[in-house]
Amino acid sequence: MPDPARAHIDPVQALQLQVDRSLQLPMYLQICQRFKTAIAQGHLRAGDRVPAARALATALNLSRGTVDLAYRILADEGYFQVRGAAGTVISPSLPQAAKASAPQAIAQPPAADIVDHDGLQPRPLQLGLPAIDAFPRKVWNRLVTHRLRSSEPYRLAYPNPQGDEELRQRIAAYLAVSRGVTCVPEQVFITTGLRNTLELSLRSLASPGDAFWFEDPGYILARPFLQNAAVQIVPVPVDAQGLQVDMGRQLSPYAKFAMVTPSHQSPLGVTLSLERRMALLDWAREAGSWIIEDDYDSEFRYQGRPLPALKSLDRQDRVIYAGTFSKVMFPGLRLAYTVVPLEVVPRFQAVSSNLNAGCPYLLQASVADFMAQGHFARHLKKMRLLYAERRAVAQRSFQQVLGDRLRIDLQPGGLHLLGQIQDGDNDSLVAQRARVLGLATHPLSRWYIDAAPRQGLLMGFANISSEAQALQLARQIQQAFG
Known part of the structure; x- marks a missing residue:
């Protein structure tokens, strides 16, 4: 029997059911995986009603046929039970896979491809971010x-x-x-x-x-x-x-x-x-x-x-x-x-x-x-001087802590540093560890398509406000190298 205390919950809201058109995974399979994940995580339970196919198609700006196909697959696999005019509910007899562990999540872009713009407090070394502390x-x-x-x-x-x-x-x-x-x-x-x-x-x-x-x-x-x-x-x-x-x-x-x-x-x-x-x-x-x-x-x-x-x-x-x-x-x-x-x-x-x-x-x-x-014009003049100073502080501090392991050759302009990584280190692995530590570094190799990738870290320096902060960030990157 469905839980009366959960009757007011909007399944669409609980699912956060948004399809990602940038992924290669077809829309109907994205819908299937979202429902399976919600069931495995307890957001949807046996007996809960799911949105009508027409309503969900409208909410997601998809064709009715796409949602119908996803619902048929979920019913065939035992996740949904169709009750005719009474609607469709989560099956009281879920497959063992749903009870054992969460299904594999929808494939996400690599860490370097994920935008750091989430509306929250920016992370250190975030790319593309000017000195927000210095804006008038x-x-x-x-x-x-x-x-x-x-x-x-x-x-x-x-x-x-x-x-x-x-x-x-x-x-x-x-x-x-x-x-x-x-x-x-x-x-x-x-x-x-x-x-x-x-x-x-x-x-x-x-x-x-x-x-x-x-x-x-x-x-x-x-x-x-x-x-x-x-x-x-x-x-x-x-x-x-x-x-x-x-x-x-x-x-x-x-x-x-x-x-x-x-x-x-x-x-x-x-x-x-x-x-x-x-x-x-x-x-x-x-x-x-x-x-x-x-x-x-x-x-x-x-x-x-x-x-x-x-x-x-x-x-x-x-x-x-x-x-x-x-x-x-x-x-x-x-x-x-x-x-x-x-x-x-x-x-x-x-x-x-x-x-x-x-x-x-x-x-x-x-x-x-x-x-x-x-x-x-005054702001630009001020920022050129400030960024030149912060760039120099960042390079000096990183080289002091990391030495040749992360070599930074300054370019004439820009708001980011490119640190070259020695042979034997993997920039994707280092960047992933740095992100776990709260840093927004990007591995250079992910920016390549067909050309032979170089190994390096891309780091924004505009919001490094002191040498002490730069040294602390350098030590965190050193920790990410392992």
Whole structure:
């Protein structure tokens, strides 16, 4: 008999039943495994009713047939009992496997592929995180409050899908001065981040099956999105001069897209040489292809001035430039931007109107004020000095504790360190042990696709606030080596 005290429990809520479209495991099998896990862990017991197939399909945005197939499998295996009009319940006679131990969990991505963004307190050495302790929160709060109090009533309506006009004007002016990118505000689109930028670009320009050059190793969080998009990823090796354009030509001479991180290659930190930049632009012109330039942290360069963007060399208007406020301000904004070629602005506008309802006006307007009043430029100048100091402290402390076991060669810019690991050590194993100790290190080898992987650890240094903290983190990494 079902327990009356449990009658009010929503099985969907108890299950946390969410399917993951990035996994290769079919949706119906994911549903099966979720139910089996919930039964084994005691969240669902014999006699408990399960959601109606139609309701579950609606909640998960799946077809009714997918859920029906999962339910039939669970009934055939003895987990469910179908009672006709009375609904479907957990079987009173569960199979022995359900009682003996929990079934194997749904296959999860490797530890390095799991995003560290969980809304909780950031972990030490987390990648992609600026110095959140050094952001001028009082100034920011004042600007947001001012906008909130003084906004006209029409600002309560839907925002412009392309982005707030004032912010787009500020971005265009900033890029012209700091990155050498000449554009008009009509070319600027506000997005929520790189993946939103990629989605906007592919929906505007791509056809199913288009080849897509991707740096190998390349930005690991972009890869799952591209793998689920209707494009064919072509891994192109990277060396000390950046993307090997000649190899790209050999592998897929007429690819529709190439995505690069030319100012500070992710994850190796190298800079795309001028010769390679010109070769890449020549290829795009000849092949009629598009280059997506991810300029994610180029503002932070500690040797010389920030390099001009690849887009600044683009005379044929083949480069889609992607920037972000996540690194220069804070990632909780969820604001980024892209500059698109003039000829495709109408296509991007049409797709943008159908893709989303725009980013929140309040945050966009506040960032525009932050830039207009000079706070943005002052903050960048302050952060360059701070990061140069924290980077040096981190390298010195790590080398003092770990010696040659983790060799760190400083690159000219960026917000992360790459520690090379000696032969004989396994970076995935070391990173896994470090994560158990509470650190957010990533193994370099996981960022490779086809190229022979190098062994190393990727570590964010922006939030290392003292030498004592750096030494403590170094000792934890030493412990992870075993």
